Amino acid sequence: MPSSPGPSTPLGIALATLGKCALALAVFTAIFGGWQWVLARQPLPGASNREGACVLWFVGSSTMSRWSSLQDDLKPWIAQNRGMGGATMAEINLHIAHDQAKRAPQAIVYYAGDNDLAFGRSVDETVADLREFLAIKARLFGQTPVFVISLKPSPTRWDRRDQQDRYNLVARTIAGQRPDVTYVDIVSLLLLNGRPGPFYNEDGLHLNDEGYRRWTIALRRALDENLPQRVLQRCHSEVPQRGA
Template sequence: MSRSFTRRALMALALLSLTAAAPAPETRFSPEIARFAELDKATPPKPCGFLFTGSSSVRFWKSLDQDMAPHPVTNRGFGGSQIADVTLYFDQVVTPYRPRAIFFYAGENDLNAGRTPEQVVADFQAFLDRKDKTLGATKIYFISLKPSKARWDQFASQSQANAAIKALADQRPDLDYVDVVPAMLEAGAPKDIFVADGLHMTPAGYVLWTQVVRPVVEHEAKTGAACRG
């Protein structure tokens, strides 16, 4: 057996090993999606609440119920997700709840994975298209991509994506942009509101988010369109 053949065989085995180690997007989040189904079975969700979905910044908002009380909220964030993942699982994490409004946080992981701000906006447009098809004019509130210590080098890209989505919101009556960035910065740098990984927020971070997001929830509850549940 030639050395070149042996090298090619070893490379092929290594590639197969890497492929097996990286689960496909359709299965990577299966445990979390299954857990949502179990929660819904145990406590069937009431329609017309406020749905929060997206990545880990939503998932770890453990005080969300209390922070938005008495307004009914459902947390369907799943850690590590990108915008395309939320769209992929739309029928599991959005459709069943027939929400009065959707608060959406994703895109940060997309940029960290190498996607461009333009791709982030295109992926979000695909989510909006899916929402339009399934839920019509249901309002979407896009929570701006947050500055963090761990990803401070991506702040310029985050700002570019945020600006583009804000511009998109200016053109659509069913989309608003919720800017949490100013509340999270001090002297031009992220505040000390992060756990050890420098990425996920402490309860103090969620206090800041609540100060920005709760008034939006209250305004939507008072003035938003009638529930379509």
């Protein structure tokens, strides 16, 4: 019977080296996987100790996280940017499910789904993730209002326009069925002669200053029309009268 390769033979050395590599890989995988597990269960970025009736959360993907003028654009609201660059809806859901806020914001402004459709998720799957976000919100923060911003018609993702339109239609329908959800349509504000206007950075995907200015107009109107008058009076020095 042939003897087993000894530790000093070439085969034995190779086997020992392979075993050490396998062990090192297993340890690395365990550590890295565990760290990824911990990171995935962190709250959304941008958490703040500031609370009160005038706090708004801005939750979403890079269109939110890159809104550098947000706090100035939304004054006197206390705008907390909790966006995640490049995030999918599933990632946002996982993070907000582990949020540790002691008090709900006055409202949540939500923009996501753009990446999901571009990465190959179907409209139905993307809508399901929106419903999941709203379910998590309801579990954590009850009837806190959510302002769902429609997906933007960007030059880079113009080939996804049909999918975006179908998602937007369902999002509008969901808002019509729930008192805690408002749909904010920004599509027409970003089109010029039926095509994306000059409201984007050079990448053809992210908004420029004028694009965010148009978003701000639509969002302020939606906030003024849908939040309680007592909240508006508290958070604004001069409150536009509805119906005026």
